[in-house]
Amino acid sequence: MPKLVTPLNDTQIKKAKPKEKEYLLADGKGLALRVKPNGSKMWLFTYSKPYTKKRAQISFGMYPDVTLSDARTSRAEGRALLAKDIDPKEHKEAFANDKAAEAKNTxxxxxxxxxxxxxxxxxxxxxxxxxxxxxxxxxxxxxxxxxxxxxxxxxxxxxxxxxxxxxxxxxxxxxxxxxxxxxxxxxxxxxxxxxxxxxxxxFGTATHKSMACVKPEELPKLISIVNNASIKLMTRCLFEWQLHTMVRPGEAVGTAWHEIDFENKQWNIPAKRMKKRKAHSVPLTPQAIVLLEYLKPISGHREFVFPADKDPRKHLSRETLGAALRRMGLKGKQTAHGLRALASTTLNELGFDADVIEAALAHVDKNKVRAAYNRTDYLERRRKMMCWWSEHIEEASRGNYSVTGNQHLKVI
CATH class of the missing domain: 1.10.150.130 (Tyrosine recombinase, N-terminal domain)
Incomplete structure (x- = not known):
């Protein structure tokens, strides 16, 4: 028959004095208060571990921070866990680990x-x-x-x-x-x-509008507006460079002289500068080469083809051309990025291979089989297509102050 223990009360606990050796004041059902020689008092719960039945002990905290009532509540929780064959100490450690993991994994x-x-x-x-x-x-x-x-x-x-x-x-x-x-x-x-x-x-869904661009038949008018606008020469050259090469605004302004391969008439853009982090090569048409030759005396000694005004060690902002187009009254009609759409629409309407156009725009094909197509073959096919596009631009610029339309060049 288990020994009967008289439950503790607050008065007993408060009056418990330290002795030469630590001792326990039992409250019953495994709960006791340990009093140490230095006067500290700690609640302990002694129990038999599930399955192994080995004696084990867990602390419920220090008195008076943990009151008698609090300790009894913890004892009841511990006994409830034992009834389910759960070790209270292991349960407490697992809970503490979970809390630590939560604090770390915010x-x-x-x-x-x-x-x-x-x-x-x-x-x-x-x-x-x-x-x-x-x-x-x-x-x-x-x-x-x-x-x-x-x-x-x-x-x-x-x-x-x-x-x-x-x-x-x-x-x-x-x-x-x-x-x-x-x-x-x-x-x-x-x-x-x-x-x-x-x-x-x-939430609702945003309505996306495609990048504004003029109709293909309005290209001559667009070139006329740009070439007759009061803009800096470098901005005018940037417009033509982006139009001929069909690249994104950020890729165009960041053009570096060391990326240009004059011997093979090719512009090699490193992966780190591309939207999809994949290197892209642009075949350079005769008109694009003329533009670069025109810019050589201006920026050839710099790192970038289109250096910034305030700090020539940097390149123009990607917003330069877009802002200029808006000042020309083309807001909502033509954006810098929309020049790619203008080229794509024109080439698609003329019946050029859609895959070749997508490759020229550096769009990543989601079809892995088609993406594995021989890129060298694409490059040569793109060169022919882009030569046609540059000639088309040159024809549209006749009578205007175009840098690449060199037969009619009037630098002002």
Missing amino acids: FEAVVREWIALKEPKVSARYAFNLRRGFELHLFPYLGKVPVSKLSAQLTIETLKPLAAANKLDILGRICRRINEVMEFAINTGRVQSNNLSGISKA
């Missing part, structure tokens, strides 16, 4: 780890925008939340100001990136499932 910590993994695969500008979106719209509210505790409701509430400001395009990108982060968290063992997969459905 949403911000996981996002930054994901960005670090993604950064080498994207452009510096894209990586900056990636970080900026999280830092502005998410980290101030969700950054310290353990990724395992993120709820759809909390995340949606955090994103509502963007929806209210009608910034649906930004909102859509952020929702997609949040889901990429959650997939990363699943793959790295932080969470078991993505409970944020449907958050985008709580």
Whole structure:
């Protein structure tokens, strides 16, 4: 028959004095207060481990921080666990480990780890925008939340100001990136499932407009507007360079002299400067070569073909041409990026091979079989197509002050 123990009371505990050796004051059912010679008092729970039945002990904390009532509540919880064959000490350690993991795996910590993994695969500008979106719209509210505790409701509430400001395009990108982060968290063992997969459905969808560009038959008018506009010569040359080469604005302004292979009449853009992080070669037509030769005395001693005015060691801003077109009254009619669409539309209407056009635009084919097509063959076919395009531009520029239309060149 188990020994009967008279439960403790607060008065007994308060009056318990330290002795030469530590001793225990039993409260019953495994709970006792240990009094040490230095006067400290600690609650201990003694029990038999499930299955092995070995004696074990767990601390419930120091008195008076943990009161008698608190200690008895902990004892009841411990006995309830033992009834389910769960070791209270192991349970407590597992809980502490989970809390430590949560503190380490906050949403911000996981996002930054994901960005670090993604950064080498994207452009510096894209990586900056990636970080900026999280830092502005998410980290101030969700950054310290353990990724395992993120709820759809909390995340949606955090994103509502963007929806209210009608910034649906930004909102859509952020929702997609949040889901990429959650997939990363699943793959790295932080969470078991993505409970944020449907958050985008709580908001409207942005209406995307294609980059504005004039109709193919309006190319002569566009060239006339640009060549008669009051703009700097370097901006005029940039317009023609981008028009002839069909590259993106950022790729055009960053053209470096060391990227130009005059011998093979080719412009080799390194992967780090391309949107898809894949090197791209542009066949240079006679008109493009003429433009480069024209620019050599101006910027040939610099790193970049289109140096910036304030600091010639840098290149022009990617916004230079777009801003100039808007000042010409072409807002909503023609953008710098839309020059690619103008070229694509014209070439498609003329019946050029769509795959060759896509290759010229440096679009990555999602069809892996077609993507494995012999790129050397594409390069030669692109050279012929782009020679036609440059001749078409030259014909459209007759009577205007075109740099590449050198037969009619009037530098002003």
